[in-house]
Amino acid sequence: MSGIYVVLEDRSGRIGRISWEALAAANILAAQPGTKPNTIVIGAQTEALAKEAAAKGVAKVIRIEHPLLAQYTSDGFTGALDQFIRAESPDFIVFPHSYQVRDYVPALAARLGRVLVGDVTAISDGPVFTRSLMQGRLSGNYKSAGSGPTFISVQSGAFRADADESSVGAAQIITFTPTIDAAQIRTKPSEPFRGAAQTVDLGSAQLIVAVGRGIKEADNLPLVQDLATALGAEIAASRPICDNGWLPIERQVGSSGQTVAPKLYLAVGISGAIQHLVGMKGAQCIVAINKDAEAPIFEVADYGIVGDLFEVVPALTEAVKAARQ
Amino acid sequence: MKIIVAIKQVPERDAQVRIDGSGKWIQEADIQFAMNESDAYALEEALQLKEKHGGEVVVLSAGPERAGTTIREALAKGADRAIQVEVDDLNQRDALGAAQLLAAAVKQESPDLILTGLQSDDLGYGQTGVIMAELLGLPHASLILHVEKTDTGLTVKRELEEGWFQNIDLPLPAVLMIQSGGNKLRYATLMGIKKAKTKELRKVAAADLGHANAPAAVLEKITLPQKQKSTQIIPGSAKEAAATLVEKLKFEVRVI
Numbered sequence: 001m002s003g004i005y006v007v008l009e010d011r012s013g014r015i016g017r018i019s020w021e022a023l024a025a026a027n028i029l030a031a032q033p034g035t036k037p038n039t040i041v042i043g044a045q046t047e048a049l050a051k052e053a054a055a056k057g058v059a060k061v062i063r064i065e066h067p068l069l070a071q072y073t074s075d076g077f078t079g080a081l082d083q084f085i086r087a088e089s090p091d092f093i094v095f096p097h098s099y100q101v102r103d104y105v106p107a108l109a110a111r112l113g114r115v116l117v118g119d120v121t122a123i124s125d126g127p128v129f130t131r132s133l134m135q136g137r138l139s140g141n142y143k144s145a146g147s148g149p150t151f152i153s154v155q156s157g158a159f160r161a162d163a164d165e166s167s168v169g170a171a172q173i174i175t176f177t178p179t180i181d182a183a184q185i186r187t188k189p190s191e192p193f194r195g196a197a198q199t200v201d202l203g204s205a206q207l208i209v210a211v212g213r214g215i216k217e218a219d220n221l222p223l224v225q226d227l228a229t230a231l232g233a234e235i236a237a238s239r240p241i242c243d244n245g246w247l248p249i250e251r252q253v254g255s256s257g258q259t260v261a262p263k264l265y266l267a268v269g270i271s272g273a274i275q276h277l278v279g280m281k282g283a284q285c286i287v288a289i290n291k292d293a294e295a296p297i298f299e300v301a302d303y304g305i306v307g308d309l310f311e312v313v314p315a316l317t318e319a320v321k322a323a324r325q
Numbered sequence: 326m327k328i329i330v331a332i333k334q335v336p337e338r339d340a341q342v343r344i345d346g347s348g349k350w351i352q353e354a355d356i357q358f359a360m361n362e363s364d365a366y367a368l369e370e371a372l373q374l375k376e377k378h379g380g381e382v383v384v385l386s387a388g389p390e391r392a393g394t395t396i397r398e399a400l401a402k403g404a405d406r407a408i409q410v411e412v413d414d415l416n417q418r419d420a421l422g423a424a425q426l427l428a429a430a431v432k433q434e435s436p437d438l439i440l441t442g443l444q445s446d447d448l449g450y451g452q453t454g455v456i457m458a459e460l461l462g463l464p465h466a467s468l469i470l471h472v473e474k475t476d477t478g479l480t481v482k483r484e485l486e487e488g489w490f491q492n493i494d495l496p497l498p499a500v501l502m503i504q505s506g507g508n509k510l511r512y513a514t515l516m517g518i519k520k521a522k523t524k525e526l527r528k529v530a531a532a533d534l535g536h537a538n539a540p541a542a543v544l545e546k547i548t549l550p551q552k553q554k555s556t557q558i559i560p561g562s563a564k565e566a567a568a569t570l571v572e573k574l575k576f577e578v579r580v581i
């Protein structure tokens with residue numbers, strides 16, 4: 001048994017929230033053997049990240065350091081972690097389910113003849129890992145098989161990051177130096193950039209009416225726009241609406257769009273895929289209008305109307321207008 | 326450029342999915358199947374690259390007999406020929422098992438570029454392209470919205486979280502996983518549908534592609550998701566429900 005390792009992700013010089021959620025998941029895994037998880041930070045200068053991790057009540061912090069790891073590349077990260085895993089033979093390696101993890105961990109696992117159980121939402125005895133299937137309409141329970149490490153990645157928002165365990169004291173910090181040759185890194189990433197200039201700030205909107213593919217055509221959008229106007233709300237959308245160019249991308253809510261936390265989020269014809277939910281779950285009150293009673297959006301909604309939006313939305317606009325008079 | 330596009334047939338988005346008797350998959354009898362959404366974007370990107378640079382677009386799909394209809398749809402949109410890996414237990418294979426089949430099937434093709442969708446709408450592993458790249462020893466990039474051919478290879482636009490993007494240069498041959506929204510999808514024309522019937526569809530049995538590895542992850546059981554919140558469903562006609570909701574928004578949520 002050589003334990004559980006959590007790979008923490010650098011977000012502009014600090015460890016991001018979803019990495020702490022991954023640590024929370026690792027703590028659940030660790031509770032059975034009664035051990036503490038270890039953490040891993042990767043980069044070219046990981047001292048500050050390691051210090052941040054060491055204060056979290058973990059057993060050890062491993063700094064995987066190399067000048068060629070300054071910037072994330074799949075080749076660099078896969079190679080470095082592969083060497084560490086072969087040296088250390090961990091039982092479990094836990095990752096946050098970030099875009100970065102999606103980009104390299106499947107390759108890392110495959111290099112070791114293993115597979116990533118991705119986007120895990122719950123862990124129960126066994127261990128059994130639960131993840132969504134069919135865009136959140138069903139759940140699947142997975143078990144690891146064969147020998148070798150088990151790789152899991154943890155869905156954003158599924159595990160509550162422990163408030164603060166800084167009282168537990170500082171963990172031991174160890175440095176691991178992988179052998180990497182510049183020629184092994186085949187991709188050349190450039191500096192990240194923002195898309196279109198952000199002219200609407202959905203993040204501070206108090207009321208949001210969001211529209212999804214249930215609206216069917218761009219020509220039907222005024223229906224929801226009228227409701228938003230009646231409520232004095234900002235209009236937002238799920239990804240397909242922006243993909244189609246029906247609304248600008250700056251109005252997209254979700255993992256690749258904006259994160260919002262309004263008093264009211266009214267979701268019209270939105271199924272509630274996880275990538276959408278992560279952007280709006282923080283709303284104080286969620287109302288969903290959907291014709292499918294089993295749409296996953298109803299799992300997070302406070303109020304739901306099961307019905308055809310083409311009937312419900314105009315009726316709602318009228319009722320709001322009447323109430324406002 | 327010789328481009329291979331991996332395409333999966335998945336249950337249609339609005340299909341009512343029910344767990345089957347085994348508890349390990351869904352009842353397939355009365356549901357419609359369609360081309361996986363991000364795979365349709367991968368196909369579109371491939372067709373546009375071919376239009377600009379010439380070459381060939383080859384569709385690759387693993388699945389049971391019925392997947393043939395989705396393959397024909399891709400051919401009708403303009404792909405040149407197709408390879409189908411015939412496999413009936415794809416749902417029980419893990420992401421590595423599925424990618425192994427696809428990688429084995431394209432090995433002799435030696436393509437310049439392999440495109441896959443980002444994630445399937447059914448099992449949602451989101452790993453096929455990345456694992457294929459690893460198995461074939463090729464560089465890769467995922468979450469790609471735009472592909473530009475350069476003198477030395479490709480420059481691709483990759484989506485990052487929260488509205489950020491990044492350009493990446495990589496040499497060919499390579500594997501890209503395509504995200505939705507980068508292009509506008511085309512429809513198949515009548516002419517295309519006619520032509521598709523005459524295009525080559527080569528079938529390969531999964532068993533002929535080498536031994537299947539024992540799975541590293543096993544889907545043991547499918548269940549209904551656990552509710553996180555207790556949603557108050559507002560009953561009545563559209564008008565009644567709207568009136569009740571406005572009352573709630575006024576007096577309970579206090580936003581009107």
Ligand SMILES: Cc1cc2nc3c(=O)[nH]c(=O)nc-3n(C[C@H](O)[C@H](O)[C@H](O)COP(=O)(O)OP(=O)(O)OC[C@H]3O[C@@H](n4cnc5c(N)ncnc54)[C@H](O)[C@@H]3O)c2cc1C
Binds near residue numbers: 212237272291
């Ligand atoms: C890496 C990645 C990043 C992503 N990022 C984002 C993101 O930032 N934001 C985002 O939103 N998505 C994102 N997605 C896409 C996401 O997975 C879903 O595909 C998307 O959110 C679905 O949008 P939707 O709910 O509008 O459409 P659908 O899933 O098609 O749902 C439409 C809903 O409308 C209902 N409906 C249909 N007709 C009616 C009617 N007449 N009346 C009432 N209801 C009706 C249907 O029952 C259904 O529930 C991302 C995906 C990936 C893989």
